[in-house]
Amino acid sequence: MYRIVDPADAADYLRAWCATALRSRIPAYETLVRRIRKHFDAIVAAVQLGLSNSRLEGINAKIRLIQRRSFGHANLDNLTAMIYLCLGGITITLPTARRDG
Template identity: 50%
Template structure:
């Protein structure tokens, strides 16, 4: 508890966490795994935007 006190206090004051960012990172990793074999980065970017575009 002492080690994480600063983070706990910050969360209780602001109500913010990094859960949304971690979820988005996970979703992007899944898209990258599905996109294995794409020939260029533009196709991968398009797939990420297609899958994650409506999240925010």
């Protein structure tokens, strides 16, 4: 819906999709339609405003990778420091790195 629908048409598109899903009589789709209808206004607003949590999900995946690579940290401060080091945008130049100048 984010890519193929004009944001102004999001509500109509979602209503049409829900109607089609209900006609299928698939129980999982019926459950999904109930959830969509419960949050309909928020979903349409997110599409119209271009909101997405993809960046946050990417950061969460990187944090999980940091945890897995380290086989767990001795304490929370060590994990926090590693997260800041890996995701904080800091570039550390090693003392052995060649400096042009």
